[in-house]
Amino acid sequence: xxxxRQIKIARLPxxxxxxxxxxxxxxxxxxxxxxxxxxxxxxxxDRLAGPELGDYAGLPINAADRLRGETWDASLLTLPEYQCRxxxxxxxxxxxxxRIWEEYDRDTQNLVAIHLHHxxxxxxxxxxxDGRPHPPEYALHxxxxxxxGKWEGDILTVTTDHLKEGWFRRNGLARSDxxxxxxxxxxxxxxxxxxxxxxxxAYLVEPLYRSRDYVFSVAGQIAxxxxxxVEEIIRPKEAIPHHLPGTNSFLKxxxxxxxxxxxxxxxxxxxxxxxxxxxxxxxGAGPAK
Amino acid sequence: MRNLSSAPRLAVTLLALxxxxxxxxxxxxxxxxxxxxxxxxxxxxxxxxxxxxxxxAGGNIxxxxxxxxxxxxxxxxxxxxxxxxxxxxxxxxGPIRYIVNTHYHADHTSGNQNLRKVGSTIAGGxxxxxxxxxxxxxxxxxxxxNVLGRMSGALGKAAAMPQDAWPTDTYVGDEKKLWFNDEGxxxxxxxxxxxxxxxIVYFRKSDVISTGDLFVTTSYPIIxxxxxxxxxxxxxxxxxxxxxIVPVYGQEGGTLVIPGHGRLCDLGDVLxxxxxxxxxxxxxxxxxxxxxxxxxxxxxxxxFDYDPLYGTTTGFWTTDRFVEAVYQTxxxxxxxxxxxx
Numbered sequence: 001x002x003x004x005r006q007i008k009i010a011r012l013p014x015x016x017x018x019x020x021x022x023x024x025x026x027x028x029x030x031x032x033x034x035x036x037x038x039x040x041x042x043x044x045x046d047r048l049a050g051p052e053l054g055d056y057a058g059l060p061i062n063a064a065d066r067l068r069g070e071t072w073d074a075s076l077l078t079l080p081e082y083q084c085r086x087x088x089x090x091x092x093x094x095x096x097x098x099r100i101w102e103e104y105d106r107d108t109q110n111l112v113a114i115h116l117h118h119x120x121x122x123x124x125x126x127x128x129x130d131g132r133p134h135p136p137e138y139a140l141h142x143x144x145x146x147x148x149g150k151w152e153g154d155i156l157t158v159t160t161d162h163l164k165e166g167w168f169r170r171n172g173l174a175r176s177d178x179x180x181x182x183x184x185x186x187x188x189x190x191x192x193x194x195x196x197x198x199x200x201x202a203y204l205v206e207p208l209y210r211s212r213d214y215v216f217s218v219a220g221q222i223a224x225x226x227x228x229x230v231e232e233i234i235r236p237k238e239a240i241p242h243h244l245p246g247t248n249s250f251l252k253x254x255x256x257x258x259x260x261x262x263x264x265x266x267x268x269x270x271x272x273x274x275x276x277x278x279x280x281x282x283x284g285a286g287p288a289k
Numbered sequence: 290m291r292n293l294s295s296a297p298r299l300a301v302t303l304l305a306l307x308x309x310x311x312x313x314x315x316x317x318x319x320x321x322x323x324x325x326x327x328x329x330x331x332x333x334x335x336x337x338x339x340x341x342x343x344x345x346a347g348g349n350i351x352x353x354x355x356x357x358x359x360x361x362x363x364x365x366x367x368x369x370x371x372x373x374x375x376x377x378x379x380x381x382x383g384p385i386r387y388i389v390n391t392h393y394h395a396d397h398t399s400g401n402q403n404l405r406k407v408g409s410t411i412a413g414g415x416x417x418x419x420x421x422x423x424x425x426x427x428x429x430x431x432x433x434x435n436v437l438g439r440m441s442g443a444l445g446k447a448a449a450m451p452q453d454a455w456p457t458d459t460y461v462g463d464e465k466k467l468w469f470n471d472e473g474x475x476x477x478x479x480x481x482x483x484x485x486x487x488x489i490v491y492f493r494k495s496d497v498i499s500t501g502d503l504f505v506t507t508s509y510p511i512i513x514x515x516x517x518x519x520x521x522x523x524x525x526x527x528x529x530x531x532x533x534i535v536p537v538y539g540q541e542g543g544t545l546v547i548p549g550h551g552r553l554c555d556l557g558d559v560l561x562x563x564x565x566x567x568x569x570x571x572x573x574x575x576x577x578x579x580x581x582x583x584x585x586x587x588x589x590x591x592x593f594d595y596d597p598l599y600g601t602t603t604g605f606w607t608t609d610r611f612v613e614a615v616y617q618t619x620x621x622x623x624x625x626x627x628x629x630x
Contacts, residue, residue, distance in 0.1 A: 067594035
């Protein structure tokens, strides 16, 4: 055995050790796998009880989206074909527990994908981690969209496009199918923070940021979520419930109930920021009657 | 029986002919044609089952392939025929047997004349030995009878398109059915919608619907009023598409939908589009009931909330033209004066 080979063999154990120690850092900085319980202490009324009609406060929507909301009729959800419509990927984080699991290539042990199952409507997402490109624009759009992820330190950052039209808030504020969503999954021991940033060139003036918190559940289980449409109201099948512009009498209820000025309730980018309170106070704005 | 293997050779020959791909028929003016066809690429997307979607510069093309050969839905522009044929040859070397036209507009039909020549009819192929090679020449071009009327100039005021591009096999009832490549193919007429000769094509086993311009994702509904299109007929067409779709869950998966223009879709997309078109129809209808003129309706912006998705002030199908079409076809019969209901 010559000297060079002896050196190589001598170094082999340390190389293997180094590879073993670094493999986690190379392919997945943090293990996100497991069942995570949704924490509802943030934005509770908006999330579980559901947003009130006419409450667009704090959302950076444009005037067109505001009109979508003002003319939306909740009775739309009674149509059979709308009853099992799933919450889109960028909204689903609001509600319930999730299960995350990782998919590895058996031979290389490279992380191929991270999968996410959501209790509500049993939706499942795949976040591709193998560097594959996004599909062409003419490919199908879905409620979950097409997602690719990358590790930025210990943060999993996900980019999602190919989304179907969804909603910023489930009271009629539409999110377009042109939106691109960036997400950050941040694990801190048994906690997980899921940050969602929605960019929608059609209906947002500024990006919409949301954060949701989860706690790891050692024995967590997720129940099935079957949904079957039924005929709730007999009506012509071509009928689409909606309000003609200016005729939705329910829009003022939220403002009156909570003492929110109409200007604030109608949302827009300005209403996102803390200084908006002082502006309203300075203007002497009172609640809508 | 005719030797089917000659079809690929013919295709190669066609591609090699420099003048053929540039043959431009005269016809009704169509918007959306690219200024430079040389830069147009034909993209191919597998949908499901036997059906592919070709995306180029005109209307989307659906291509169904299998042991019987190739069935196309629409044919785009003749300047692109060579590229379209090359794209088809990458997924099948079978003969083009059928071209189904969803309606008469040139961005969907003017490629007929080139692409049908490289195909052959099944009947012609079977009897070519007795009747001569001419009997099998050209694929069958199937369309509703009003498409033939429009393309030949018998209906309407538009100039006739070249005879080589006309349908060779028309139907006048509610539908025409074929069995091709191991599946039923339903060609379903929707009256007075985008035009007066619209067809949607339903591939039953593949579970794919090719809608023509009865559903698009790139603009407001295009209603060719001069050719018999109406907003209510258009909505009936969208409902017909919805009725054919069975999703896997909620509004997704299951039946896939190839629109006349735009991306591949499924039920949720068609529902969103139907919702938009219905809401705008209802708003304009309400304004007409209030006695508003067309100019007043346009000034009221009944499309305002959907303009970020579908509105435009340029091109051939502006928001104003859409509102005009909706308004015109909702006017009471006596005010419109064209005798239509």
